[in-house]
Amino acid sequence: MATDLTTALPARPDVAPIQRRTLRLLFTTQVIGGIGVTIGIAVGALLAAELAGTAVAGLAQSAAVVGGALLAVPATRIITGHGRRPGLVFAYGVGALGGVLVVLAAATRWVPLLFLGMLLFGGGSAANLxxxxxxxxxxxxxRRARQLSLIVWATTIGAVAAPNFAALADRTTTGWGLPSLSGPFAFSAVAFVLAAGVLLLGLRPDPLLTARRLAAARSGLPDAAEAPPASPAATPVPAEPVAAPAPPAQRGAGMLAAFSVVRARPAARLGVAAVAVGHLVMVAVMAMTPVHLREYYAVDEVLPVVGLVLSLHIAGMYALAPVVGWLTDRAGRRPVILGGIGTLLAACAVAGTAGHDTFRLTIGLILLGLGWSATMVAGSTLLSESVPDAVRPSAQGLSDLVMGLAGALAGALSGFVMQVAGYPVLTLLAAVAVAPLLALALRPVPVGAPDEED
Incomplete structure (x- = not known):
């Protein structure tokens, strides 16, 4: 049975313009942020391999993923207490600082500074997510899944093109005196600052604070956290006071309370698991693909090839996100998660058996992106509608934390597996990691469970 979180409510003419403006603004900043994240990630493993060796190349990716996961905690705390705008600005600002530190690390060849920079660089990913x-x-x-997927899709515009600009950025900044492979991170820092500025000036009124005020106005309660867990109805939108923090009760619960709620709800558990496992598999395979390609190409040829392969992989992640969102709204969250699982397994099989066939490897990476998109969109939507309003931001932050730590584990181990056993074994282990999610998704739905979809 469907929870009242998914019950259709009357149209909201007062909210619709705010939602349209919010979507346009988020779309713009996702394009900018997508460029920032991807242009750095495209060369992160190569820079780490040059400074510290192949065995720890995956740790650079892992550091960025860990940073994104850990920064989800303070960002979520800011979002819960003060709204989406300051939390997103904070995360982008930290990401920009990380990009600057990576450039300094390349200039000094100081490996600890490189990993600190990559850790903070994860702030850009945390903001985008x-x-x-x-x-x-x-x-x-x-329309939840479709509108969520629209913001996921927006990253396509910047992220698909960004890896192909990595070589150009590197050549340009080398002429300015920056070390090889550090230039893309300088461009990333600029992109993050720009995205933060657009959000700081433009994300008004704040969508989360607006939703809370609507819930409070609808229920007649002084604090939105006490309102029943339903979507805002056709209620005039109360004005958002400038720089006025929400009362403690209105700020919602923290991550510990969110963890208890998620643990008690099967649908919420599946949503968190789908996002985390899909990200784990994607990071494990994608992070070592540039290193795998380096075995077949000369140093001066590998960047363009890596750029092309990763661009098509990222297209698989984001380009069809609106279709995935539409299917999630029409077919249901669980079927789309199952489809994503099947696609991830196919991706591991194709990429792992590609050898030096770059075309086949590219097909595998595209499938990897499609599987990630399905688990991300359907899992995020399922989680968001399976928990009460008061814990929703914290549950979403908890999901990103778990997702980041899972991806970090994959990134940390991928370099070691790559050196010891090779790329095919890495993809095989990534496929095995999907098994627990498959078992959870196929688990029978308890009859009358309050948080399961129809």
Whole structure:
């Protein structure tokens, strides 16, 4: 049975303009942030391999993923207490600082500074990921997945092109005196600062604070956290006071309370698991693909090839996200998660048996992106509608934390597995990691469970 979180409510003419403006703004910043994240990630493993060796190349990716995961905690705390805008600005600002530190690390060849920079660089990813939830705050129940997926898709425009600009950015900044492979991170820092500035000036009114005020106005309660867990109805939007923090009760619960709620709800557990496992598999395979390609190409040829392969992989991640969102709204969350699992398994099989066939490897990476998209969109939507309003931001932050730590584990181990056993074994182990999610997704739905979809 469907929970009242997904019950259709009357149209909201007062909210619709705010939601449209929010989506446009988030779309713009996702394009900018996508460029920032991807242009750095495209060369992160190569820079780490040059400074510290292949065995620890995956740790650079892992550091960025860990940074994104850990930064989800303070960002979520800011979002819960003060709204989406300051939390997203904070995360982008930290990401920009990380990009600057990576450039300094390359100049000094100081490996600890490189990993610190990559850790902070994860702030850009944390902001890009958290932005998808801002699209859901004021969304109609039957359009949640589509509007969430629209923000996921927006990353396509910047992220697909960014790896191909990595070589150009590197050549340009080398002429300015920056070390080889550090230039893309300088461009990333600029992109993050720009995205933060656009959000700081433009994300008004804040969608999360607006949703809380609507819930409070609808229920007649002084604090939105006490309101029943339903989407905002056709209620005039109360004005958002400038720089006025929400009362403690209105700020919602923290991550510990969110963990208890998620643990008690099967649908919420599946949503968190789908996002985390899909990300784990994607990071494990994608992080070592540039290193795998380096075995077949000369140093001066590998960057363009890596750029092309990763561009098509990222296209698989984001380009069809609106279709995935539409299917999630129409077919249901669980079927799309199962489809994503099957696609991830196919991706591991194709990429792992590609050898030096770059075309076949590219097909595998595209499938990897599609599987990630399905688990990310359907899992995020399922989680968002399976928990009460008061814990929703914290549950979303908890999901990103778990996702980041899972991806970090994959990134940390991928370099070691690559050196010891090779790329085919890495993809095989990634496929094995999908098994627990498959078992959870196929688990029979308890009859009358309050948080399961129809």
């Amino acid at each position: 958290q932005a998808r939830y801002a699209a859901v705050d004021l969304a109609e129940p039957d």
